[in-house]
Amino acid sequence: MAYPAPSARCLADLAERLGPAGLTTDPADLAPWLTDWRRRLTGAAAALVSPATLEEAAFVVARAAADGIAIVPQGGNSSMVGGATPAGPAEGRALLVSMRRMRAIRSVSAGDNAVVAEAGVVLADLHAAVAGAGRRFPLSLAAKGNATVGGLISTNAGGTQVLRFGPMRSLVLGLEAVWPDGSVLHGLAPLRKDNRGYDLKQLLIGAEGTLGLVTAATLRLVPAIESRAVAWIGLRSAHDALTLLRGLEDRLGEAVESFELVPAEGLALVLRHIPDTRAPLGEAWPWNVLVEAVGDGAVADRLQVALIDAIARGTAGDAAFASSEAQADALWKLRESLSEAEARDGMAAKHDVAVPVAAMPDFMASASQAVVERFPGTRPIAFGHLGDGNVHFNVRAPAGSDDRAWFAAQASAVSSFVHGLATEAGGTMSAEHGIGRFKRGDFVALTDPARMRAMLAIKAALDPAGIMNPGALLPLAEKDEPQ
């Protein structure tokens, strides 16, 4: 057996150090956390361990390391790729380490434009906490009510404001984490510059818990929004969407924070399945974008003038402007509930690909054609972060088919095909969701051997016993391959 189960002695040590709130082996306590967000994978763990402080977290890792016990870190359990589900090599024998009790905002500094938040802080709570200090944390995504700081860091999450502020990787100023041997990286100083060799925090960002346990982070803040302008725009083509984006940037510069693409069939799914939604435009356009621009009181006028001009030139077809915060939220709801609407409609093979931004309109067209030729009847649908060159190029089951049977038989082949197309186009099979357990096979198959060797060398150096999140991101060790 590659990974031992924790002994009674080990569990007793953990219980003694963490107290009753910090450790449970009761199946009823574990059950909600054993199935992934997309409800496609269920694992098993020996115990749910919930440290409340850095010291407790370090104790947990050190104690596990002493016996070679696997650790699966978990935040809000909202991974899109099964990254926090204790399935795979150490199934039933791992400690599922929940960071949800480490939920303090340790400090908010307007002077440093920085917040120090523990790993278990939920993104929506972080937004609220810094708003109280007149600041903004500029990363948002649909799962903000569940996703935690630690998970966002470990997946290098993106979302709907990457266009201006970048993904998590560009928002982390400092990190505190427990290395796989139980020692601690104390790196929370809010430094804008630090040239002491390797940037260890960047190594942990996007590592999916395979190199250490993130316990807290210092995150960059920006000024609170004075005014935002939100518009929904109907377009004839995805190429027009790209032309519109660059045109808006020419006129509004960095004020353009979000530029989200929604195809006609995506909007139709939302209107069909999500209550309290209505079409923003009188006509159904083949493509739509949701634009948010942020600035002073004049930003709405500037966006309006730019869009009227785009309509006059024929780049845009029509536009609806939000004239209140409620209307802005209603437009955002159309975009943010797309995934949910798609899920309610039936099973789809879901992807998160990126290619160079300028190549995305052609990629979406050629990849859709290639998928339909190879898998007749399937219905590709691409939506999302066009401004970042990242779309969720999902493939729905053929209309009228038994979608569960289709998914079981076809989804894996469809995904490998789509991941291959993105890679061939000079892009990536994972732009913002990570690799986790769902995409590990394709990642290993499609990754340049030299890149994979470097990753494995880093893993071997920092976690030689392989206790951190086995089965996620990296190829299985030989000892863990299914026999």
Ligand code: MLT
């Ligand atoms: C989104 O952009 O809506 C999210 O990444 C979720 C998803 O892909 O389903």
Ligand code: ZN
């Ligand atoms: Zn997304």
